Amino acid sequence: MSTQAAISDRDLIAAWGQVIDGFARTHQLLMAEFTEEFGFPAGWFEVLMRLLGANDERGLPMTRLAREASLTSGGFTKLADRLENAGLLVRRDCPSDRRMTYAQLTPAGRDVAERAQAAHADGLRRYVVEVLGEDDTRKLSLLLSTLGAAHTSC
Known part of the structure; x- marks a missing residue:
């Protein structure tokens, strides 16, 4: 049994809201910079990063990209069309x-x-990093990675 006092429902919900708000505001700033600097919609960033990190010289399967970007296959097809029309990606048959x-x-x-x-x-x-420092940035990454892994079903 823990010696810490249990966190109240209200405090727990407020704490989670602060996590979401902090992430959302920071993400919004980062994506606004991407859009301003590159002239592309923010939604393109994730796909570009996933393709850049692909270990397979063929790229990544379209179905996997759609799933990882949390898009329907139809929605991702439209996004891929735009990326292809912009000259940023090509599709290859397996x-x-x-x-x-x-x-x-x-x-x-x-x-x-x-x-x-x-x-x-x-x-x-x-x-x-300038706000949290390197150690807390690493801790935050580890904590959220642990949380994500605990709720990932394969």
Whole structure:
């Protein structure tokens, strides 16, 4: 049994609201910078980062990208169309499974993604590390990673 006093319902809900509010405000600032600097909608950032981090030279399966970006397959198809029209990604058929299509960064897409990654890291240093410090930033990351892992079903 813990010796700490139990947190009240009201305090627990207020604490969670502060977590959400802090994240939302910081994320909004970061995405506004992305949109201003690169001229693309904020929703493109996540897809560009996921494709930049892909370990597979083919890119990533479109279905996986849609799921990870929390979009329907139709919604993601429209987003992929826009990224393709902007010259940032191409679609490639999977040679071993005709049902699967991969999204892959073009050279221009890779350039934009790399520049966006550097700009985003600079923003994170300003809006997170300068506010919390390196140790608390690492703690926050670990805590939220632990929380996310506890609620991820595979």
